[in-house]
Amino acid sequence: MQIGNIDFEIGRRPYIMGILNVTPDSFSDGGNYNNIDRALERTREMIAGGADIIDVGGESTRPGHVKISEQEEIERTCFIIEAIKENFNIPVSLDTYKAKVAQAGILAGADMINDIWGLKWNDKMAETIAHFGVACCLMHNRHETVYGDFLRDVVSDLQESIEIALSAGVSGDKLMIDPGVGFAKDTEQNLAIMNNLKPIVDIGYPVLLGTSRKSMIGNTLDLPVDERLEGTIATSVIGLLSGCSFFRVHDVRENYRALKMADAIMKSKVV
Secondary structure (H helix, E strand, C coil), rough: CCCCCECCCCCCCCCCEEEECCCCCCCCCCCCCCCCHHHHHHHHHHHHHHCEEEEECCCCCCCCCCCCCHHHHHHHHHHHHHHHHHHHCCEEEEEEEHHHHHHHHHHHHCCCCEECCCCCCCCCCCCCCCCCCCCEEEECCCCCCCCCCCHHHHHHHHHHHHHHHHHHHHCCHEEEEECCCCCCCCCHHHHHHHHHHHHHHCCCCCCEEECCHHHHHHHCCCCCCCCCHHHHHHHHHHHHHHHHCCCCCCCHHHHHHHHHHHHHHHCCCCC
C-alpha cells in the first residue's frame, strides 16, 4: 500500500501510526501539541520511537466533543502538516471527516485522510480523496448504536464505505479499514470486536486498529486515561495476532517494541 512516498508492504511487519492531536480538548493529550514547536518535537520523538505515519487531528472526537468549524479545523492542522513535511520524511495522515478540511490538508502536504465516518458524513469526501489520489482509512461508525447482528452489521457497514470509495474512483490499493473501537459501541461490543477481528481482516483490505488509551481499556481495568498503556499494548498484540497491519497509538515506543517482539515470535520457525 502506497502512502506518500513510502510503500507499506502489508504483512512484512506491523506499522505504527503516531497520534498528534493539535487540539485543546482531546481526551488524552488535549492542549499538549497545538503549538508548532511542541508539535515538531513530539513528531521527532514519535519517529525516533518507531512511528511510520503521523496522524494529525484538529478536532476532538471523544464522547461529548464540541464540533468546530471547517475553517478552525483547517487553521489548527494545515500549518502543522506543512511544518512536518518540511522537517521530516514521513507520511502524514489527516484525521478529518470534512471534505473542505481534507482538501486543505492535502494541499498542505497530507498523504492520507483518516475518516472516522467512513466517507458517510460528507458526500464530497470520497470525490475529494479520489481527485487527489491520496490514501484513506475508512473507519466503522454509525449514528445509532442499535444493531441486528452486531458483527455482521459492522462488516456490512465497512463494505458500504468501501463501495462509496470505489464508486467515487478511489483506487483499491489506497484503502485501509478500521473496526472503529470506541465509536458507536459500548464496552462489551468493543471487547467483542477485539475478539472477532478476523471477519474484518477477511474483507481483504489492510486493517488499522485504534485502541490507544480508550474507554474500553479504562472501563475494563478501572483506570484513568494516563494509566492505560499496558491495556493498549495488550490490544495491539491481539490485533497483530488477528491480522491487523497498522496501529494508531499515543505511546509509540512502547507499542512498537511490543509489536516487534510479538511479530518476531509469530514469524519464528522450528530449527
